[in-house]
Amino acid sequence: MTLPPDYIEYPIRKRAMDHDRYPYRILPRTTPVTWPGEARVALWIAVHVGHFPMDMPLKPFTAPGGMERPYPSYWDFTQRDYGNRIGIYRMMKAMGARGLKGTALLSAALAREYPVLMDEIVGAGWEPACAGLDMAHLHHAEVPEAEERAVVAEAAALLRGRFGNAVTGWHSPAHSESARTPDLVAAEGFTWTSGWVNDDMPYAFATKTGTLTAMPLPQDLSDQRMLFQQNMATEDFTDAILAAHATLDAEARATGGGRILTLAVTPWLMGQPHRAKAFSALLDAILARGSVWNATGAEIAAAWKAQA
Amino acid sequence: MLKAPGHYDYMPWRRRPKITWPNGAQIAVWLAPNIEHYELFPPPNPRRNPWPRPHPDVLNYAWRDYGNRAGFWRMADTMAKYGVRGSVSLNVAVCDHYPEIIERCCALGWELFSHGTYNTRYFYEMDEAMQREVIRDSRETIRRVSGQKLDGWLTPAISNDETTQHVLAEEGILYTLDMTHDDQPTPVNTRSGRLVSIPYSLEVNDVPLFVSRNTPAERYAAICKAQFDQLYEEGAECGTVMCMPLHPYLIGQPHRVAALDAVLAHITSHDKVWLATGREIAQHYIDHHLADHKAWIAEGTP
Numbered sequence: 046m047t048l049p050p051d052y053i054e055y056p057i058r059k060r061a062m063d064h065d066r067y068p069y070r071i072l073p074r075t076t077p078v079t080w081p082g083e084a085r086v087a088l089w090i091a092v093h094v095g096h097f098p099m100d101m102p103l104k105p106f107t108a109p110g111g112m113e114r115p116y117p118s119y120w121d122f123t124q125r126d127y128g129n130r131i132g133i134y135r136m137m138k139a140m141g142a143r144g145l146k147g148t149a150l151l152s153a154a155l156a157r158e159y160p161v162l163m164d165e166i167v168g169a170g171w172e173p174a175c176a177g178l179d180m181a182h183l184h185h186a187e188v189p190e191a192e193e194r195a196v197v198a199e200a201a202a203l204l205r206g207r208f209g210n211a212v213t214g215w216h217s218p219a220h221s222e223s224a225r226t227p228d229l230v231a232a233e234g235f236t237w238t239s240g241w242v243n244d245d246m247p248y249a250f251a252t253k254t255g256t257l258t259a260m261p262l263p264q265d266l267s268d269q270r271m272l273f274q275q276n277m278a279t280e281d282f283t284d285a286i287l288a289a290h291a292t293l294d295a296e297a298r299a300t301g302g303g304r305i306l307t308l309a310v311t312p313w314l315m316g317q318p319h320r321a322k323a324f325s326a327l328l329d330a331i332l333a334r335g336s337v338w339n340a341t342g343a344e345i346a347a348a349w350k351a352q353a
Numbered sequence: 354m355l356k357a358p359g360h361y362d363y364m365p366w367r368r369r370p371k372i373t374w375p376n377g378a379q380i381a382v383w384l385a386p387n388i389e390h391y392e393l394f395p396p397p398n399p400r401r402n403p404w405p406r407p408h409p410d411v412l413n414y415a416w417r418d419y420g421n422r423a424g425f426w427r428m429a430d431t432m433a434k435y436g437v438r439g440s441v442s443l444n445v446a447v448c449d450h451y452p453e454i455i456e457r458c459c460a461l462g463w464e465l466f467s468h469g470t471y472n473t474r475y476f477y478e479m480d481e482a483m484q485r486e487v488i489r490d491s492r493e494t495i496r497r498v499s500g501q502k503l504d505g506w507l508t509p510a511i512s513n514d515e516t517t518q519h520v521l522a523e524e525g526i527l528y529t530l531d532m533t534h535d536d537q538p539t540p541v542n543t544r545s546g547r548l549v550s551i552p553y554s555l556e557v558n559d560v561p562l563f564v565s566r567n568t569p570a571e572r573y574a575a576i577c578k579a580q581f582d583q584l585y586e587e588g589a590e591c592g593t594v595m596c597m598p599l600h601p602y603l604i605g606q607p608h609r610v611a612a613l614d615a616v617l618a619h620i621t622s623h624d625k626v627w628l629a630t631g632r633e634i635a636q637h638y639i640d641h642h643l644a645d646h647k648a649w650i651a652e653g654t655p
Contacts, residue, residue, distance in 0.1 A: 100354035115400040115477055119358055120511045123534040124555055126357075131536055134366035159363050161654055276566040317556050318536065318583035318595075319576045 077302025078352050084338035085297035087345050090147030093311040096154045097125045101181035108180045108219035109269040125313045132316020137169050139325045148342040150176040150216045153200035156207045172341035174214030183221040197229045214342050228253040237346040247349040258346040267309035279320050283327040360541045362650045370645035372592035378627035379588030381634050386599045387442040391417045395473035403473040417602045424605020435617040440631040442468040442507045445494040455498050464630040466505030467491035475512035488524045504632045522546030528635035536593050538638035558598040570612040577616040
């Protein structure tokens, strides 16, 4: 008994990707990009503002922060909800005090649930971007196409109903995508996306209905992975970000092209009291290194696209 | 199934009505030792098996039993050293099994509130009548051993049912700890009666930190101090609450108790701290700030 013969046949084994979303590109050979003010590093503060319904499905997988304890898990629900009530305001205050803005990667359901929070995001000068409908609606192969299309449309409508055309970015919740998600997202009019964690610089991402700008949003270097999933100390996370900055800044000096440092941060984690000072200290340390251009995802995508 | 607990309104962490604590304190700090008994042979619950190993799970039982034999006494002495009272999250059967522990708590002037009967009797799928019976047992047991009124509630293992908060309000409980949505007390919406939430914590709770999150004792102390420093600072603007949940089987271990000592030394070195009990915080909030919070919510949290 063995496997069928075609198990060792490789019909798309050639010099190309094994899909047609983007061609292979080598980071050190990528055409240098200049940021406003000749800044070496664009600082993108991408804040995961998720809504975790208590009755969320736990299959085929759960997002980081999904319900872990038996229903009804007030334990999990209220700890995540703390981020949207308290933590995000702590982060806004720290960023605002330093003249920094960010992109809110929003569960669109929050436009309905917490309209006051939406007002505060506008007031802080943050970019609103769509991170799906909520953390109970992940995108994956088992979601029927019509259902996925409806979820994308509902999420877009909720956020555009509040923010209008300011909503141009799509980040699939928990980086979850089916094979068709980018097509549905582009068809809905989104222009940048950040689900694929495969580069430090933007690139063109092909869909059936136009080209998206793929933005670098790390998961390996995120508070959800390092603090929540890997249980590292807060300073391990902030030290890692500063190490990333040092590398990216050095590459920018060497190549003459700008790099992007993305902070993938979450209010129910970095907005906790015991991490607030570490978050402020991290922002100060990045700014102290100089040559930083703080921008939103849409601004960075536009600056890159103008030179692509 | 509920999408959300539905027990509290959205209250953004800015421009809140000012909360003040007695004597100009910026922060109310309270310690909640969870004094528990986990049964060697617990009955099954449809949603959760208390023990990871087949019963008897000797290792996990004995680990917790250590808390009542050794850890509690060490922890209580450390708290007494700094004059910090506890508000005991009490599995009330402890009163019957280990009355010496209760005598020590009462001698130290600690509050007793209910954490159910045993930590192995969950509220998952318990109907309202049975929940009321457990609450009444708690009320009577606590009154019998201490003369205290039952004012606070934390469902065993936070295993609350959808109806639990409603039942608590109707049974005359003053405050619930089943929700960790805030750094201040908040109103709790129930179908009748009155209930408030005061902050408990999963962030500076020794169980998640030591058991789930692999935290060394020194880092635990650093996290607790950082939590205090931030809430102390923010409390200058609007009074905050910090809760330190403790479990004697963890914090009372010889390799960890110095961390508790260090945290209490840090906290008590500040002057604008109200070292309170859960009951005192809840009552102060109800008497002075609950109406302001409700009015602010009704106005749309301007």
